[in-house]
Amino acid sequence: MSDTTHTGPVLAADGTPLKRSLRRALRAQKLRALALIAPLLLFVLLTFIAPIADMLFRSVENQITGKTLPMTVEELRDWDGTGTPDERVYRALFFDLFFAAEGKEHTKLGSRLNYEESGISSMFRTTGRDVDDMGKVYQKAFKKLNPAFDEGAFWYEMMSGGQGAEGNTKLLSNQIGRLEMLETTTFKGEIGFVPGAEIYKILPNTTRAYTAFAAFTFFMKNDVVAEEDPWEAVYPALALDLAEPATVAALADYQGPGAQELRDAAAQIDTLPPVDMKAAFAESNKDWLRTEYWQVIKAYSPPYTTGYFLNAIDMEKTPNGIALRSEDERIYGILFKRTMFMSMVITFSCIALGYPIAWIMANLPARSANLLMILVLLPFWTSLLVRTSAWKIMLQQQGVINDVLVWLGLVADESRLVMINNQFGTIVAMTHILLPFMILPMYSVMQTIPQTYLRAAKSLGANNWTAFWRVYFPQSVPGIGAGSILVFILAIGYYITPEIVGGTTGTFISNRIAYHISSSLNWGLGAALGSILLAVVMVLYYAYDKIVGIDNVKLG
Amino acid sequence: MKLTKTLLATTALTVVAGTAVTAQDMADSMTLVSWGGAYQASQNKAYVDPYLANNAGVSATWDESSAEAVAKLRAMNEAGNVTWDLVDVVASDAMRLCDEGLAMELDHDEDLAAAPDGTSASDDFGDLIVSDCFVPQIVYSTTFGYRTDLVPAGVEPPTSVCDVFDLAKYPGKRSLQKRPIDNMEWALYCDGVAKEDIYPTLGTDAGVEKALAKLDTIKDQVVWWSAGAETPQLLADGEVFMGSTYNGRLFSAIAEQGQPIAMMWDMQSFDLDGWIVPAGLPADRLARVMDFLKFATDTQRLADQAAYISYGPARASSAPLVGKHADLGIDMAPHMPTDPANASNVHIYDYEWWADNRDDLDAKFQAWLVQ
Numbered sequence: 001m002s003d004t005t006h007t008g009p010v011l012a013a014d015g016t017p018l019k020r021s022l023r024r025a026l027r028a029q030k031l032r033a034l035a036l037i038a039p040l041l042l043f044v045l046l047t048f049i050a051p052i053a054d055m056l057f058r059s060v061e062n063q064i065t066g067k068t069l070p071m072t073v074e075e076l077r078d079w080d081g082t083g084t085p086d087e088r089v090y091r092a093l094f095f096d097l098f099f100a101a102e103g104k105e106h107t108k109l110g111s112r113l114n115y116e117e118s119g120i121s122s123m124f125r126t127t128g129r130d131v132d133d134m135g136k137v138y139q140k141a142f143k144k145l146n147p148a149f150d151e152g153a154f155w156y157e158m159m160s161g162g163q164g165a166e167g168n169t170k171l172l173s174n175q176i177g178r179l180e181m182l183e184t185t186t187f188k189g190e191i192g193f194v195p196g197a198e199i200y201k202i203l204p205n206t207t208r209a210y211t212a213f214a215a216f217t218f219f220m221k222n223d224v225v226a227e228e229d230p231w232e233a234v235y236p237a238l239a240l241d242l243a244e245p246a247t248v249a250a251l252a253d254y255q256g257p258g259a260q261e262l263r264d265a266a267a268q269i270d271t272l273p274p275v276d277m278k279a280a281f282a283e284s285n286k287d288w289l290r291t292e293y294w295q296v297i298k299a300y301s302p303p304y305t306t307g308y309f310l311n312a313i314d315m316e317k318t319p320n321g322i323a324l325r326s327e328d329e330r331i332y333g334i335l336f337k338r339t340m341f342m343s344m345v346i347t348f349s350c351i352a353l354g355y356p357i358a359w360i361m362a363n364l365p366a367r368s369a370n371l372l373m374i375l376v377l378l379p380f381w382t383s384l385l386v387r388t389s390a391w392k393i394m395l396q397q398q399g400v401i402n403d404v405l406v407w408l409g410l411v412a413d414e415s416r417l418v419m420i421n422n423q424f425g426t427i428v429a430m431t432h433i434l435l436p437f438m439i440l441p442m443y444s445v446m447q448t449i450p451q452t453y454l455r456a457a458k459s460l461g462a463n464n465w466t467a468f469w470r471v472y473f474p475q476s477v478p479g480i481g482a483g484s485i486l487v488f489i490l491a492i493g494y495y496i497t498p499e500i501v502g503g504t505t506g507t508f509i510s511n512r513i514a515y516h517i518s519s520s521l522n523w524g525l526g527a528a529l530g531s532i533l534l535a536v537v538m539v540l541y542y543a544y545d546k547i548v549g550i551d552n553v554k555l556g
Numbered sequence: 557m558k559l560t561k562t563l564l565a566t567t568a569l570t571v572v573a574g575t576a577v578t579a580q581d582m583a584d585s586m587t588l589v590s591w592g593g594a595y596q597a598s599q600n601k602a603y604v605d606p607y608l609a610n611n612a613g614v615s616a617t618w619d620e621s622s623a624e625a626v627a628k629l630r631a632m633n634e635a636g637n638v639t640w641d642l643v644d645v646v647a648s649d650a651m652r653l654c655d656e657g658l659a660m661e662l663d664h665d666e667d668l669a670a671a672p673d674g675t676s677a678s679d680d681f682g683d684l685i686v687s688d689c690f691v692p693q694i695v696y697s698t699t700f701g702y703r704t705d706l707v708p709a710g711v712e713p714p715t716s717v718c719d720v721f722d723l724a725k726y727p728g729k730r731s732l733q734k735r736p737i738d739n740m741e742w743a744l745y746c747d748g749v750a751k752e753d754i755y756p757t758l759g760t761d762a763g764v765e766k767a768l769a770k771l772d773t774i775k776d777q778v779v780w781w782s783a784g785a786e787t788p789q790l791l792a793d794g795e796v797f798m799g800s801t802y803n804g805r806l807f808s809a810i811a812e813q814g815q816p817i818a819m820m821w822d823m824q825s826f827d828l829d830g831w832i833v834p835a836g837l838p839a840d841r842l843a844r845v846m847d848f849l850k851f852a853t854d855t856q857r858l859a860d861q862a863a864y865i866s867y868g869p870a871r872a873s874s875a876p877l878v879g880k881h882a883d884l885g886i887d888m889a890p891h892m893p894t895d896p897a898n899a900s901n902v903h904i905y906d907y908e909w910w911a912d913n914r915d916d917l918d919a920k921f922q923a924w925l926v927q
Contacts, residue, residue, distance in 0.1 A: 107655035118916035122908060125655065328765075331923040338926075397729075398794045421779055504734075504780060504925045512922070518627040520915060521652075 135232025161196020421503030728797030
C-alpha cells in the first residue's frame, strides 16, 4: 500500500504506467461496444438526425436566387436601392431568366420571393413566357440582314472558330457549371462544342449565350449541338456585341468563319432595333419597374438569409432595416405564447388527475392494480383520431354533456355551453390523451416507495397530511418530473387534436408549421418555426435540469 | 404475338416468382392518388374497375393523399424516387406543380381521346384546361347548405349568400372553411362590392380590411372547418344552421342520407379537379399511365362518373350523357353545379390572382383568426 502514495505514476506488470495500460484495455472494449451499436447509430444518424438537420437547415438556406439569376445578382450589387436598376441589370436579367425559363426553374424563384412580397410570383411566370419573344425580335432582324444567321451550322462554325481553332475551355466549363447549379446535378461528357478563344474576345456576350445554349442542348435535350438552331437569346447578345465600337474595330482584322457576315451586320447595325431590355421587361410586366420588388430580389440574393427566422418572430426586412410586422400580420408571437401556456395547463391538469390514480394503483393489490392499469392503457391503445372525435361528440353544443345538462335543467336550451372549438376543448381532449404518459412514470416510481415509510412516519407522530407531504411526496417527485417532461414536450408539438377541436383560439404553433409544410409550401418558414420550438424545448429542459436536476427523473 | 404469349405462359409456369412483361412494355401496376371517400369510389366504379377488367394482369393501388399532393411530390422529387403514377389534384395545385416542374406537360389532343363527334380533346375541355399539365375531370363547387328545420318560423328559407351574414334574420352558427379563399370574396360581395370589382378591391389593404370587417360581424358565430366532411356532420348534428362545403358532400347528405338539409347555390364558387402525371416517370410506367389516362378521361367515362357523385363532367360532350344516379335512380342533372338553374349567380374563382396573393392574404387572415 505504501507505494501507491509514491509520487511517480503507478506501473503495470510490464512497466507501462497503469493508467495508460488500463486505458488501452478499455479502449478495445469501448471499440467493441461501439462496433456493436454502430448499425443502430448509423441507422439513427441516416434516417433521423440527417433529415431533421437537413430540414432545419432550410430555415437559413436561400441559394435559389443566386442559383437562378447569377449574373443579375452580381450586377445588382452596385444598385443603391432607389428607383429602378439600370439597363445593365435588365440585360443580365434577360440572359439569366431566359436560361432559367428553358430549364423551368424561374417559377420556383418566383414562388420563393412571393413569400416576401405578393405579386412577384406572377411577374416571373408571365415574363418567363415572354422571354422567347424578346429574343425573337432580333432573330428576325438578323435573318433579314442575312439568312445565314438563321442557320444552326453557320452558328456552330462561327462560334467554335472553325476546325482546329484555339478553344476557350474555361468559358465552356463555366457555362456547364451554371447549368449544374441551376439543375442541382452534375454533368459529365464531351458536349461536342468548344467556344473559340478568338471569337470570345470579339463577341463575348454572344459566345457566352451560345455556349450556354450548347450545354443546355447537349445535357438537357440530348441533341447534337452542331445540328440545332441556336435559341433566341444569342441574337440580342449579338446585337449588343456589334453595337460596341471596339467590336467593329476588332472585326476588321478578324479572319475566322463568319467574318464577312459579321462585318456586314456591324455595318448595318443601325437598321436593327436598339437593345432596350428595361423597356422590353416593362412591356412584358410593368411590375419589373417596381422599386420594392427589386429591393426584395436584392435583399434575398445572398445564399443564406435570416428572413425566415425574422418572419417566424413577426418581423420583416425593410429597406430601413429590420422592423416589426404590421399589427394585422403578427401571429407567431401569439401562437408561441399560447402553445406554452396551454401546454403548461395541460401538464398541470395531467398531474392533478394522474397523481391520485397512480397512487391508488401503487397501493392496491396486484390483481386490482392490473385491472386499473388496463383501464388506463385501453384509451392509450385506441386511435388518436377516434378519441379526439369522441370528445367532439361529448363536448359539442348538441352533444352528450350539453344534452344532459339541459335535461337536468341546469342549462337553458338556448344557452348551451360552448365547450369545443376553443381553448377549453383542446385542454380537455389533450389532457385525456396525454394522461397515460403522466400516470405510467408516476406509477413505476410510486411502486418503489416502501409503504413502511408512511407507517413509520405515522408511528412517529405525523398526521396523515404531514406523513404524505413530508415523507411520501418528496419520494414521488422523480415520477412527476418524468411525467411532466414527457407530457409537456409531447403537448407543445401536438398538432392533430388542436386542429380538430381547437377552433381558432385553441390552435398551437404546430398547426402553423404543418400548414407551411403541406399547404403553403413555405418550408423555410416552417423550418424556422420548428427550430425555434426545438430551441425552446432545450432551454426548458436545461432549466429543469438546473432547478430539479435531471438525475431525479425516473421512468421506472 | 402468339409465340410470345406461349413463351410467357411457359416462363410463368416454370418461374414461380417471375414478373410478366406485357406485350406493349407497359408496367402492370399503377399507383393512383385521390381524395378517398365517395369521390374516389366514383372514380373506381366509373373507370378504374372497367379499365382493370379490360386489362387483365394490371393492378391499381390507391393512395389517399391528394390533400398533401404538392408537398409530397416535392419531397419525392427531392428524394429522387417518385412512387406515384397519376395524381388527382385541384386546379390551383396542378398549376403549382406545373410551375415547379413536378408535373409533366401534356399534349391534350395527342394524349387524350377526342369526343365521339370528332371534336378534339382541347376543344372539348375548352377553357377548363387551366394548365398544360392538367387534365380536368370534374367541375365542383364550394357552396352552402342549411338545415331546413332550423329556419326561423315565418321567415323565408335563405336564398342569397348574404343571408350567411344576416344574423338577425337567420340566427345560429355557420361553418366556413378555415382559409381566406371564397370567404373574402363572399364578404366583399355582401358588403356591396360589385362582382367584377371583388379582386381589384381585395388587392388593396383597405379592401382586405373591409372583407375582414364584414367577416368580423359573424366571427363569433362561425365554426371553421378544414376537412370537407365537417360541414355535413355539423349540419347533421344541428351544430350549425348553415355551412359551406363541396356540393357533392351536401348531395350525399341530402339525397343519400335523407338529412333535413337544403342547398343554397347562390354565389357558389366553381373549381376544377383533375389529373396530373408526375414528371420523370420511367418509360414503362409512363406508357401504362398514359394508356389509362386516355381511357379514364374519355367522354363516356366522365359521364359515367356523374352517376355516382354530383360533380359536373369537365368535357362538354359528356354533359348530354349524364343520366341517373346508379343506386338511387334519381336524375343527376339538377344536382350538378353546372345546371343552369343552379348556376344563375356564380362566383368565378381567380386562380392567377390567388396564386400571387395567397401568401400575403393568408398571413392576414390567420392573424385575424387568432386575434
